[in-house]
Amino acid sequence: MSHSPPDEIAEITPSAPISVAAHGWRAKCLQRLIRMALPVPRSVAIPAAAVRLIAAGRMPPDADLARLIGGAGGLIGVRPSPVDPEWGGPGTVLNIGINEASHRKLAMTLGTDAADALYRRFVQSYAIHVARLDPDMFSDPSASLADVLDAYRSETDEPFPQEPARQLAEVLRSMARAWDGPTARLLRQAKGAPADAPLGLIVQNMALALGPGVTGSGTIQFVDAVTGAPGITGRFRGQTQGRTGGRDGGSMYLTRDARGTSLEDAAPEVFADLVRFGIAARERLREEMQIEFVVTDGCLSIIDAVRVQRSARAAVRIAVALGSEGIISRAQALMRVQPRALAELLHHQIDPHAPRDLVARGMAASPGAATGRIAFSAAAAQAAAARGEAAVLVRRETLPEDIRGMHASVGVLTERGGMSSHAAVIARGLGLPCIVGASAVQIDARARIMRAGERVFAEGDEITIDGTSGEVLAGSAEMLEPALDDSFTQLLEWADAARAMGVRANADTPEDARTARMFGAQGIGLCRTEHMFFDAARLPAMREMIFARRPEDRRLALDRLLPMQRADFTTLFRIMDGYPVTIRLFDPPLHEFLPHDREGMRELAESLDLPLSDVVRRVEALTEYNPMLGMRGVRLGITVPEIYDMQARAIFEAAVEAGRQGEGVVPEIMIPLVSAMREVELVRHRIESVAAAVRAERRAGFTYRLGVMVETPRAALRAGDIAEHASFLSFGTNDLTQMTYGLSRDDAARFMNSYIAQRVFDEDPFHILDQDGVGELVMIGAARARERRPGITVAMCGEHAGNAESLSFCLRAGLDYVSCSPFRVPVARLALAQETI
Numbered sequence: 001m002s003h004s005p006p007d008e009i010a011e012i013t014p015s016a017p018i019s020v021a022a023h024g025w026r027a028k029c030l031q032r033l034i035r036m037a038l039p040v041p042r043s044v045a046i047p048a049a050a051v052r053l054i055a056a057g058r059m060p061p062d063a064d065l066a067r068l069i070g071g072a073g074g075l076i077g078v079r080p081s082p083v084d085p086e087w088g089g090p091g092t093v094l095n096i097g098i099n100e101a102s103h104r105k106l107a108m109t110l111g112t113d114a115a116d117a118l119y120r121r122f123v124q125s126y127a128i129h130v131a132r133l134d135p136d137m138f139s140d141p142s143a144s145l146a147d148v149l150d151a152y153r154s155e156t157d158e159p160f161p162q163e164p165a166r167q168l169a170e171v172l173r174s175m176a177r178a179w180d181g182p183t184a185r186l187l188r189q190a191k192g193a194p195a196d197a198p199l200g201l202i203v204q205n206m207a208l209a210l211g212p213g214v215t216g217s218g219t220i221q222f223v224d225a226v227t228g229a230p231g232i233t234g235r236f237r238g239q240t241q242g243r244t245g246g247r248d249g250g251s252m253y254l255t256r257d258a259r260g261t262s263l264e265d266a267a268p269e270v271f272a273d274l275v276r277f278g279i280a281a282r283e284r285l286r287e288e289m290q291i292e293f294v295v296t297d298g299c300l301s302i303i304d305a306v307r308v309q310r311s312a313r314a315a316v317r318i319a320v321a322l323g324s325e326g327i328i329s330r331a332q333a334l335m336r337v338q339p340r341a342l343a344e345l346l347h348h349q350i351d352p353h354a355p356r357d358l359v360a361r362g363m364a365a366s367p368g369a370a371t372g373r374i375a376f377s378a379a380a381a382q383a384a385a386a387r388g389e390a391a392v393l394v395r396r397e398t399l400p401e402d403i404r405g406m407h408a409s410v411g412v413l414t415e416r417g418g419m420s421s422h423a424a425v426i427a428r429g430l431g432l433p434c435i436v437g438a439s440a441v442q443i444d445a446r447a448r449i450m451r452a453g454e455r456v457f458a459e460g461d462e463i464t465i466d467g468t469s470g471e472v473l474a475g476s477a478e479m480l481e482p483a484l485d486d487s488f489t490q491l492l493e494w495a496d497a498a499r500a501m502g503v504r505a506n507a508d509t510p511e512d513a514r515t516a517r518m519f520g521a522q523g524i525g526l527c528r529t530e531h532m533f534f535d536a537a538r539l540p541a542m543r544e545m546i547f548a549r550r551p552e553d554r555r556l557a558l559d560r561l562l563p564m565q566r567a568d569f570t571t572l573f574r575i576m577d578g579y580p581v582t583i584r585l586f587d588p589p590l591h592e593f594l595p596h597d598r599e600g601m602r603e604l605a606e607s608l609d610l611p612l613s614d615v616v617r618r619v620e621a622l623t624e625y626n627p628m629l630g631m632r633g634v635r636l637g638i639t640v641p642e643i644y645d646m647q648a649r650a651i652f653e654a655a656v657e658a659g660r661q662g663e664g665v666v667p668e669i670m671i672p673l674v675s676a677m678r679e680v681e682l683v684r685h686r687i688e689s690v691a692a693a694v695r696a697e698r699r700a701g702f703t704y705r706l707g708v709m710v711e712t713p714r715a716a717l718r719a720g721d722i723a724e725h726a727s728f729l730s731f732g733t734n735d736l737t738q739m740t741y742g743l744s745r746d747d748a749a750r751f752m753n754s755y756i757a758q759r760v761f762d763e764d765p766f767h768i769l770d771q772d773g774v775g776e777l778v779m780i781g782a783a784r785a786r787e788r789r790p791g792i793t794v795a796m797c798g799e800h801a802g803n804a805e806s807l808s809f810c811l812r813a814g815l816d817y818v819s820c821s822p823f824r825v826p827v828a829r830l831a832l833a834q835e836t837i
């Protein structure tokens, strides 16, 4: 087989050696259209290697340029052809080759107006993109040909270049160089392009869209870009070339059912051919394509086809449709949807009937609605996320260093910027609701306030943003659950069939549990019970328990909490309908439940009927220098065992109750913050006796599983011993990361940006699992536990479990399941399937 040199310029024919890697996606796509015998004008591919030479000033030989122009005075256009269409590229330049002589000839065949328009359009784009003259001077749509030629001459002191070969050489050079410009580079790198991404170029003979008869250009596609529903959409613009600009001689609908004239009426054979070609292209290219076409006096040319731009919702529907019809395999369908994009489908909407306290409007840059507290900096958003609070990042505009703050936020609002601003692009990528260009608000990040008319909002104030309508609201708003359609369900069913690892949800409340079920979680992998005690109805009993001097008093207070806990668990068991529910015993330091200011302490003294000094002393006694490393988790369970006793009893009684209603429940009890085997042994014995007591009292048989959260390095290292007393282990990678690095998860945001900027860390380890360090502990822990107790269940329930990048690690570690926040469950289901395929 003979190999052509990598920089050889070749006409695209059915058999030409065209590849995506060498010539870009557009060249390959055109070749496929040509192989289907579609009427594609002569097209020549300039491979990336040649484009690199052109950018460096080494033009192809004149003979090659002459070949590109194709002779016969025809006009040509140049289009970019990067490896991935998402990477963009310099704008298409049309009508290259036009000069005084060809203009005269065209005026005779097409008429003066059409010839003038073609020439004027080329001069304008050449002036702006090639000669880099002031765009304002060349953007006036009412300027005549003479005006633009004069402007060109006066700006450059020379007449407009007449030789087609020179015009082409200059266009090629400017496009090749534009690709290397910093803006183009940044934009494509944001879409995942490598730093040295190649660019091919296509030189194509022009099919003229101006002239007599049914003449013009248009696009057609066979699905709706927003919903993905089948249906012909597009436009035909008579006497207009390209997607924009030119002479608009009247826009036509494509199909007859639309109001007004249609291409289907004006040129039925052309329309029928377009539909036929479109259907064939969908099958052959295995993708929904938007076809760009030109009609010249009733004669159809297909000049380009691009993947239909689509919303996340449409992406899912299209992939499922192609997969169901067998045009692509199910595995391919799964690979066509970005796991993160699913998040967009899961978002809440503001209930259209709910009252809205409208503050300002901006551009709806990324769909979904979110309520959170205002954070004026990325660091503030990260700090809020670390506290478990929802934050809306509010910035004048965002910069690349804000990305981590965006990750930590539930939504983004900017005062400036447009639909393709940094904030908009990144938020869409993350599936975060986002409003940009809300110019009615004035943000003063230094003073930490946002003004909107008369109203002033401070950091921490609650707002709601609706990224679907662009509205900024004060406070919270009534939300509607996301709509999950059949395609979504189908795609995730395919994902479930393709993946082996289980996905559960971290859910503490009935709402969380319902969302988790709706999103297909196979159980609850972490129910953080402490959240249940912050409830206003329970806090007094909780405080009474903390202040109790004698175990009997403590038990009395806990007796008040028992029925509430039992009801909590019964509800969760019912919602989870037989799926496993892992309940973590009480974890936080007790002082979190006590008031921190004098006024709060006075109120507490009053309600407990104690002298204020007693309360103050007790609060002080519970204060720790390092509470996250202090009396919390199992340490509390061993020192104040009545709390765990009460929780175990509530769990068992709820299991009996829910079991009577029909749901066979096997509760899983999980002990937090373990570092030594003996801790587990002690707790296990107490729980066993509670279970025995409940069995006897209720005359009920039930089973349960006892497990351990591995969130200290020592627990990971001693996982073998711990496994003796545990039927499952779940890595809590939030605390494990904190303790492995010795880095406070609540304070890390202060210096995380600077650490990442200086490449101390590649990524925030609280966001993306540190596979080298924390990951090694996970590997060691899993191996040691399995060695001692084959068949032990090993899982992960830290934030990392819902992060697509970290899930491939979980697969390698051979975990049995991951447990993440309910909204990340579909993302994890798809990401795990993709990792398995």
Ligand code: PEP
Pocket (backbone or CB within 6 Å): 526, 528, 711, 731, 732, 733, 734, 735, 736, 797, 798, 799
């Ligand atoms: C963890 O530490 O990873 C965990 C899941 O528990 P929490 O976030 O509640 O500390």
Ligand code: MG
Pocket (backbone or CB within 6 Å): 711, 732, 734, 735
């Ligand atoms: Mg933890």
